Amino acid sequence: VNINKDLVAASATPLVLAILAQGESYGYAILKRVRELSGGELEWTDGMLYPLLHRLLRLGYVTTEWRTPPEGRRRRYYAITEDGRAALAEQQRQWVTVTRALGGVWRGSGWLPTALGEA
Amino acid sequence: MDGVEAQIAEWRAYVAQAPAVNGRDVDELDAHLRDQIAELGAAGLTADEAFLVAVKRMGDLDTLSREFAREHRGRLWKQLVLSDEDEPARPSSRWLEALVFAVVAGAAVQVARLAAHFPDDDSEWLLRNVSLFVLPFLAGYFARRRQLDTRRWVLTAAPFVLAALVVNLYPYRADSATEHLVAAHLPVVLWFAIAYPYMGGTIGPHGRRMDFVRFTGEWVIYYALIALGGGVLLALTALIFEPIGADVEQVVQWVLPSGAAGAVIVAAWLVESKQHVVENMAPVLTMLFTPLFAVMLTIAAATYAVSGVAGAFDRELLGVFDALLVVVLGLVLYAMSAREPSLPAGTMDRVQLLAVASALVLDVMVLGAMVARIGDLGLTPNRAAALGLNLVLLVNLAAAAWLSMRFLTGRIAFHRLERWQTSYVPIFALWAATVVAVLPPLFAFT
Numbered sequence: 001v002n003i004n005k006d007l008v009a010a011s012a013t014p015l016v017l018a019i020l021a022q023g024e025s026y027g028y029a030i031l032k033r034v035r036e037l038s039g040g041e042l043e044w045t046d047g048m049l050y051p052l053l054h055r056l057l058r059l060g061y062v063t064t065e066w067r068t069p070p071e072g073r074r075r076r077y078y079a080i081t082e083d084g085r086a087a088l089a090e091q092q093r094q095w096v097t098v099t100r101a102l103g104g105v106w107r108g109s110g111w112l113p114t115a116l117g118e119a
Numbered sequence: 120m121d122g123v124e125a126q127i128a129e130w131r132a133y134v135a136q137a138p139a140v141n142g143r144d145v146d147e148l149d150a151h152l153r154d155q156i157a158e159l160g161a162a163g164l165t166a167d168e169a170f171l172v173a174v175k176r177m178g179d180l181d182t183l184s185r186e187f188a189r190e191h192r193g194r195l196w197k198q199l200v201l202s203d204e205d206e207p208a209r210p211s212s213r214w215l216e217a218l219v220f221a222v223v224a225g226a227a228v229q230v231a232r233l234a235a236h237f238p239d240d241d242s243e244w245l246l247r248n249v250s251l252f253v254l255p256f257l258a259g260y261f262a263r264r265r266q267l268d269t270r271r272w273v274l275t276a277a278p279f280v281l282a283a284l285v286v287n288l289y290p291y292r293a294d295s296a297t298e299h300l301v302a303a304h305l306p307v308v309l310w311f312a313i314a315y316p317y318m319g320g321t322i323g324p325h326g327r328r329m330d331f332v333r334f335t336g337e338w339v340i341y342y343a344l345i346a347l348g349g350g351v352l353l354a355l356t357a358l359i360f361e362p363i364g365a366d367v368e369q370v371v372q373w374v375l376p377s378g379a380a381g382a383v384i385v386a387a388w389l390v391e392s393k394q395h396v397v398e399n400m401a402p403v404l405t406m407l408f409t410p411l412f413a414v415m416l417t418i419a420a421a422t423y424a425v426s427g428v429a430g431a432f433d434r435e436l437l438g439v440f441d442a443l444l445v446v447v448l449g450l451v452l453y454a455m456s457a458r459e460p461s462l463p464a465g466t467m468d469r470v471q472l473l474a475v476a477s478a479l480v481l482d483v484m485v486l487g488a489m490v491a492r493i494g495d496l497g498l499t500p501n502r503a504a505a506l507g508l509n510l511v512l513l514v515n516l517a518a519a520a521w522l523s524m525r526f527l528t529g530r531i532a533f534h535r536l537e538r539w540q541t542s543y544v545p546i547f548a549l550w551a552a553t554v555v556a557v558l559p560p561l562f563a564f565t
Contacts, residue, residue, distance in 0.1 A: 027147065028154040045178035046155070050147060051186040058190070058460050060532020073154075076147045083532070 003042060012044070012052055014091040017084055020062060024079035027053065053078055061087050123166045127152065130174060137184030139191045152177065217260065217388035224256040224384055225377035232376065243298055247286055250306040253380045254313060255279045257387055261316035264391070271320035278312035285556050290564055296500040297559040304504075304554040310335070311548035328541040333456040334390055336449070340400070341386040349378055405454040406467065412450060413470050416477035423484055437505040440485045444512040447478045451519060452540060460534060464527045472527065475520045482513055500562045504554050511550045515543050 019025060019033050027049055034042055056062045061084030068074045080088070127149065135145050152173050159169035177183070231252045235242035255276075262275045286305060291298040317334065318327040353375070357367040454471055486509060493502055522539055525531045 026150075028151045045182070046151060046176045047148065047178040047183040048186055050144065050151075051190040054144075054187075055190050058532065058534050060534055073150055074146075075150050076143075081532075 008042060008044065011042075011095075012049075013056070014088060014095060015042075016049070016052060016056065017061065017080060017088040017091065020078055020080040021085060021088055024077050026075040026077050028075075030078075056084065059083070059087075123156065123170050126167075126170050134180060134183075137180065137187065139188035140184060141191075144187065148177065213264075213392060214388065216263065217384055220256050220260040221381035221384035221388075224253050225381040227252045227256065228376045228380040229373070243291075243294070243302075244287075246302045247298060247305070248283075249302075250309050251279065251283050251286070253383050254306065254309040257384055258309075258313050258316050260384055260387065261313065262320075265316060265319040267316060267320045271316070274320070275312075275316045278315075279309065282308060282312075282555070289559050291559065292564050295565050297562055297564055300500055300504050300558060301555050304551045307551040308548065308555055311544075311551070314544075314548075322545075325538060325541040328544055329456060329537060332452050332540070332544065334387075336453045336456060337390045338386050339449075340404075341389045342382060345382045345386055346379075349375075349382070402457045405450070405457055409450060409454060409467060409474060410470050412447065413474035413477070416447070416474050416481065420477040420480045423481060436485060437489050437502070437509060440482055441505055441508050441512065444478060444482060444509065444516065447475060448512060448516060451475060451516070455537060455540060458533070460537065462533075464529070464533075468523060468527060472520060472523050475516055475523070479513070479516055479520060482509065482516075486513070500558055500565065503558060503562070507550060507554070511546060515540075515546075518543075 015034055015037075016030060019030055019037075025033070030053075031044060031046055031049055034044060053062065053064075057064055057078070060081060062078045062080055064076055064078050066074060066076050130152070131145055131149055134140060134148060135142070140148075155173035155176060156166070156169040159172055160166060164172065228249070231245060231248065235245040258275050258279065262272055267275065282305060286301060289301075291301075314328070314331045315322055317331055318324070321327060353371055357371070360367050451471065454467070486506075489502075489506065489509075493506065498506075518539055519536065522531065522536045526533055526536055
């Protein structure tokens with residue numbers, strides 16, 4: 001599936017926050033995780049992740065720190081804050097509502113197999 | 120591998136050219152690129168191939184730099200103007216446009232003076248209305264530059280028409296205090312009215328509001344510089360022409376007002392187009408003056424606390440403290456606009472908090488004494504205006520101090536401070552409008 005640009009943009013913030021909620025990470029690893037999670041269907045232009053991370057930083061949703069792991073290169077790590085978790089919870093509520101509505105209408109018209117099932 | 124190192128270095132240099140991308144961002148993107156190359160290399164690509172794919176995945180630089188610009192407005196400020204989408208550049212005719220508006224504003228002031236029979240009359244009417252002969256042209260200049268549609272032009276004009284009506288239909292008594300208050304507050308009201316065309320016909324977005332605050336600060340600096348230069352020019356003119364018997368005074372009387380009016384537009388144009396000059400000055404000026412003000416305010420607060428306020432009182436004092444709070448607020452806003460929001464709290468933030476806290480302590484003492492005095496002597500228009508302004512500023516600075524304390528202890532992000540200030544901007548406009556429109560009838564135009 002080729003996912004619509006607006007949809008990719010809209011889902012970017014909750015995705016990044018959710019990934020960071022599982023533990024701190026850095027840009028490249030976050031992108032890899034996104035690819036993994038979406039089975040390669042969600043293709044981001046790599047560079048675009050960074051302005052997004054900086055926005056989350058400005059809003060106080062994440063904190064950041066430059067660090068050099070024992071065997072690896074210097075990277076900028078991001079970790080989620082309390083505000084970030086609150087924002088993520090709010091986003092989750094919104095997405096659940098949207099997917100539930102879509103799921104309802106699609107199940108009703110018999111278009112939807114099971115994909116949206118539990119949402 | 121050397122070949123790839125050279126290529127990466129070249130790519131770095133290329134990315135670093137984008138105005139909104141700073142050195143730390145380039146480091147971050149660089150690390151990303153290397154991770155990607157390493158992984159692709161492990162999958163069997165040659166170094167060259169891996170580099171090409173990694174760069175391709177990073178996205179093309181134009182889009183990338185625009186995304187960075189959208190997030191880091193403050194950094195891009197020096198390159199202004201980042202309008203909504205890709206505003207078509209119209210570089211050449213811009214100074215001409217500004218010049219036309221400046222000349223018209225300069226001429227309008229002269230027309231107003233002739234209408235008021237200057238210099239025969241010491242005209243109250245002129246004093247009250249003078250900003251209405253200058254600032255509409257600044258609004259028009261921005262409305263044109265931002266290419267507003269007809270509806271937005273009308274909305275831009277509305278506050279000016281309204282103000283003209285209010286100021287001229289009210290029956291002020293001769294030489295009344297309310298009339299002087301209106302003369303002092305109307306320019307402030309109209310300045311806020313300019314925010315609407317400046318922000319491209321919106322009043323909402325907080326980022327844009329911060330741009331306007333920043334614009335105001337830079338405008339003041341440019342205006343002061345122009346005024347200084349103009350002053351030197353006029354003084355030299357006087358010295359040179361006096362000996363040959365020319366009546367310089369007469370000339371200055373006519374040149375000065377036009378110059379002052381035109382400079383309003385020229386300063387705005389300078390802020391818009393020569394931003395990077397001031398951009399380098401703003402952080403330096405804040406660094407210089409924040410500590411000095413902090414020292415002055417702390418000593419003043421300590422002195423007043425020891426000696427007591429009541430002794431030092433006269434009728435002007437509340438006005439002086441209003442001016443002080445305005446300056447402190449200006450300093451806070453200026454520092455805020457020059458600050459990189461994502462940096463952690465530093466010494467400067469602490470010094471600034473000290474300045475604000477001392478100003479607050481001082482002000483609360485003065486305010487207490489002043490309220491007692493008003494209780495004794497009654498409320499005059501001047502006292503009401505000063506008291507109101509004081510309260511408006513006090514609330515702003517108290518909350519700013521509270522928020523920056525929480526920021527310093529790491530409990531909130533800097534963004535929240537910014538948000539507070541940008542949310543508060545309309546309150547200033549409302550208060551100034553209240554003084555212009557509500558206070559005069561309230562005090563029966565005395």
